[in-house]
Amino acid sequence: MAGIAQVTQGGPKTFTPADNEVIKGGQLVEARSGGRIGVAAAASTKVLGVALTDAVAPEDFPAADGTDALGRTVVSMVPVPTTVAVAYGGTEVKVTYSANASFGDKLVATTAGTVAPAGATPDARTIVGVCTEPAGVVVATKAVGLMRIA
Template identity: 65%
Template sequence: MSGVTQVTKTGPRTYVPASGVAVTGGQLVEGRSGGRIGPAAAASVKVLGVALADAIAPEDVVTTPATVNGRPVLNSALLPTNVAVAYGNVETRVSYSANANFGDLLVATANGTVAPAGATPDARTIVGRCTEPAGVVFATNPVGLARIL
């Protein structure tokens, strides 16, 4: 091959959520069929990065008004149908599902959250490292900084 075109140099990449799936900013997302994304499952090895905003699938956008008090009402503040996903050694806020100490390795847990990897994690499931200086206390504030790989 004599030459190739660079696809992405820096910054987030944009994806479309899978049908019937809502993505929330701060969730880990994984690749799904058809080139779409959804919240990462526990121990996922298909994590693409962290969603930077909320989004829904294009086919889930409601374009039919509901009747309220006999009048048609349509929400004109629709969620976007694509979302930027941060990846590649970027630091951002993520949702945790358990307490984490500063420097802990992280793995994906249910619904796109992260938790400490434990003593002997499968290297394929490591998604980042906790960089919240005081650590994360899940009971009081389940959102904290993480450097995503």
């Protein structure tokens, strides 16, 4: 092979949400059909990374009541985002924890795009990252804390 073109290096990478998906910054996202993404389900093996911004599917804009799916007023000067930047591959980001976690815990996806400790014998395909909150600090349930994406 003579050579290849580099596509990305370290991200983020931009994706379009699937129809009827509302994605908020800080949620884990997973691959969906047609090259689109959605909020990651619990124990997902298709997690791509963490959304850095909010977005809705292009089909879902504008809402009939004058607000978008994120509850923001639709104003022609302020477009509703229909793409989302996704961090991956070693990036450290803030995420919401659905269970208490300690520094160094391996993490898995849980409901609504949140994370929790993986436990003693996790399926390796479900590990999404590592808790990187400062040493000795426990991230409490429903708290926001740092995670390094796997």
